[in-house]
Amino acid sequence: MSDKETVLELVKRLPATVSLQEILREIQFVAAVKEGLAEIDQGQGISVESVEQLLETWTTP
Template sequence: MSNKEAVIELVKRLPSDVSLREIAQEIEFIASVQEGLDQIDQGKGIPLEDVEKMIDSWTTK
C-alpha cells in the first residue's frame, strides 16, 4: 500500500467531526511508526534487551 493509500484509509476510518489538527496528528503518528519500522528493517533498531535495561533504569531508584 502506498503512503497516499494509507492516508486515505486512515481518513476514511476517522469520525466525520474530526479536526484538521487531529488528522495531521494521526498522519504524523503513522509516519513515525513507519519510519521506525523502516529503521528496524535496515538494522538500525535497538535490541529488546537494551530497551528493557533502559526502561528498568528509568523506573528503579
Template sequence: MSDKEAVIELVKRLPPDVSFHQIVQEIEFIAAIREGFEEIDQGKGISIAAVEKMIDSWTTK
C-alpha cells in the same frame, strides 16, 4: 502501500466530525510507526533486551 494511499485509508476510517488538528495527529502517528518499521528493516532497531536494560536504569537508583 504508498504513503499517500495510507493517508487516504486513514482519513476514510476517521469519523465525519474529526478536526484538521486530529487528522494531522493521526497522520503523524502513522508516519512515526512506518518510520520505525523502516528503521527496524534496515537493522537500526534496538533489541528488547537493550530496551529492558534502559528501563531498569531509569527505575533503579
C-alpha cells in the same frame, strides 16, 4: 501502499467529526510507525533487552 494511499485510507476510517489537529496527530503516528519499521528492516533497531535495561534506568531512583 504509497504514503498518499495510506493517508487516504486513514482519513476514510476517521469519524466525520474529527478535527484537523486530530487528523494531523494520526498522520504523524502512522509516519513514525512506518519510519520505525523501515529502520528495523535496515537493521537499525534495538533489542527488547536493551529497551528493558533503558526503562529500568528511567524508573529506579
